Amino acid sequence: MAAIVSLLIFSLLVLLSISSFVNALNLNYYDHTCPQLEPAVTKAVKKAMSNDKTVPAALLRMHFHDCFIRGCDASVLLESKGKNTAEKDGPPNISLHAFYVIDNAKKAVEALCPGVVSCADILAIAARDAVALSGGPTWEVPKGRKDGRISKATETRQLPAPTFNISQLTQNFAQRGLSVTDLVALSGGHTLGFAHCSSFQNRIHNFNASLDVDPTLHPSFASSLRSVCAAHNKVKNAGATLDSTATIFDNAYYKLLLQRKSVFSSDQALLTSPKTKALVSKFASSKEEFEKAFVMSMIKMSSITGGGQEIRLDCKVVR
Incomplete structure (x- = not known):
């Protein structure tokens, strides 16, 4: 309490x-x-x-x-x-x-x-x-x-796409008045949820001209992803959870990220900058620090009001 x-x-x-x-x-x-x-x-x-x-x-x-x-x-x-x-x-x-x-x-x-x-x-x-x-x-x-x-x-x-690198991510967030800290904190929302194979196929098949798998992925984690996502996946809902406790809001996402067990390229990108990597480590070691930062960033993001003009009676159609 x-x-x-x-x-x-x-x-x-x-x-x-x-x-x-x-x-x-x-x-x-x-x-x-x-x-x-x-x-x-x-x-x-x-x-x-x-x-x-x-x-x-x-x-x-x-x-x-x-x-x-x-x-x-x-x-x-x-x-x-x-x-x-x-x-x-x-x-x-x-x-x-x-x-x-x-x-x-x-x-x-x-x-x-x-x-x-x-x-x-x-x-x-x-x-x-x-x-x-x-x-x-x-x-x-x-x-x-x-x-x-x-x-x-x-x-x-x-x-922001799941394939974005750190430069693309920071620019994308900055255009909305959001900082590097906001980027790392809001990425923690990946503690909840599931990703379809199409979102991370680039990391586990034909990564580049000489490698089939992204070398930043932990080998056993890469194997688990490849086992559910074939090179030409045809299974409609195939994919992977975004962290090991996908229905619980915690800081497991950051802990797994440091273990090279992140799903998206954009997750891995957070380890390619000293500032973002330091924040990942901070949030991995303290759930309380993550939650404080997440609350701040959520309030900040959700207060980008845009150009709304009405109160809809039905959320699906304009009034």
């Missing part, structure tokens, strides 16, 4: 320290207009988790992919329509799932306070709950985001 209280206090201090990112967002935004918002969202996330252990990873990834395109405006939730292909149908987002959790949360919230709460705020709260309900830290979510009306699949190319 003391740890939870200290993290809540810490998250409040973080909000003060990054006020330039928060813009119009604040912790008390719905106190009078929708006081039961957060319990309603948490209930929807808990219910979904009871039936599907992959929900937390899905919600965390969904929020990340939303914020990195047009800011946190719920554009990732919009359906393709007519000649427009929406973000959720862009190549990096094809494997996103659990959209129904946000839809269910939205329905519950609309029943309490119609037309008041944005889908973007619901997604930010759900991502927080996904972490907390998986054994990770909790924090106060600043609220007041608006929902965007534009969603284009072509813009998903702006997302």
Whole structure:
């Protein structure tokens, strides 16, 4: 209990320290207009988790992919329509799932306070709950985001790819006002989840002209990945978990990374810079330090508000 209280206090201090990112967002935004918002969202996330252990990873990834395109405006939730292909149908987002959790949360919230709460705020709260309900830290979510009306699949190319090197990663994050520390801390979100073979085939087959396997991979780990992902894999859902405790939010991701047992090239890239490698080592040795950094970076990232203009009544379509 003391740890939870200290993290809540810490998250409040973080909000003060990054006020330039928060813009119009604040912790008390719905106190009078929708006081039961957060319990309603948490209930929807808990219910979904009871039936599907992959929900937390899905919600965390969904929020990340939303914020990195047009800011946190719920554009990732919009359906393709007519000649427009929406973000959720862009190549990096094809494997996103659990959209129904946000839809269910939205329905519950609309029943309490119609037309008041944005889908973007619901997604930010759900991502927080996904972490907390998986054994990770909790924090106060600043609220007041608006929902965007534009969603284009072509813009998903702006997302950091699993094949990125450290220069590409740091530039990609910097373009969104996020630091190297944010990069390493948010990469820790890979403590939850699963990767399809296509995301790491480049490391285990035809790595380069002279090597079949990425030499930075631990040999036994490389063999385990190759055993589930053939060179021309045809198994639809084949892949690997992102760390050894894929449904528990902990710092195992960093420990495995130091053992050369990371899945993505972009994970391995964190060891190629002295500053990022030092942060990986720090987070591997202290779950508390990782959680503090993760909370700070999540608040910072989720406060990139973008150009949202409305409160959607249905998260899948513009109003």
